[in-house]
């Protein structure tokens with residue numbers, strides 16, 4: 001369904017980003033695997049994409065740094081000639097209660113999770129406008145809707161991402177650039193591995209479907225939003241959370 005399309009996926013060397021990269025590759029898109037940390041892991045994802053019959057490239061960039069992001073998008077366009085899909089997935093947590101949260105932890109989470117979405121979206125917009133085609137999909141979180149004690153920085157960033165999604169959708173609609181978000185619930189990745197068994201049990205109690213999610217649950221919805229099946233949707237946030245948030 002995405003034959004010949006080019007997708008940039010941020011934070012794609014592991015977890016949800018990796019699953020998204022592989023799902024889009026499975027459906028025919030060439031993939032730019034953005035990574036901040038391990039090049040070896042990013043190259044593994046590149047190899048897996050190539051095994052699925054598409055072209056792929058690992059590009060290092062810190063999404064919080066606008067120059068680094070501009071260089072990544074330039075490299076992507078030089079390699080593939082266009083960028084059709086941007087998935088803003090990169091994210092971090094630095095949890096603490098508000099009273100104890102360090103300013104550095106506030107800044108790091110806002111810079112990566114919110115400013116990162118701004119930087120990457122701004123960097124692809126000119127190219128997508130020229131193409132008169134684009135799909136931007138932001139990975140938010142249900143906590144951006146519900147709030148969560150101990151995550152003031154992360155919740156503020158993810159609520160910001162949901163608002164930014166709506167604003168970008170309104171600004172870019174007339175150029176056929178659709179902007180939507182997914183809001184995962186609790187998904188089993190390195191990010192949630194850090195949680196204690198007690199915290200995981202507490203989470204399970206909040207999930208009507210009775211299980212933590214898998215990265216693939218998010219990837220399939222991102223694929224839907226990137227596909228022509230979602231051609232009449234923009235500005236939406238889809239909760240993929242086992243029923244935690246019912247609107």
Ligand code: NAD
Nearest residue numbers: 011015016036062063089090091141184186187189190191
């Ligand atoms: P993860 O920690 O496994 O992966 C995050 C990825 O982002 C890593 O590859 C990391 O290297 C990359 N990254 C971090 N900072 C970066 C930067 N400055 N520039 C480029 N890349 C950077 O976590 P995950 O669970 O796969 O999370 C992916 C996204 O899903 C995040 O936005 C996260 O907030 C969101 N999310 C996760 C859950 C969950 O339960 N796991 C729930 C809701 C939302």
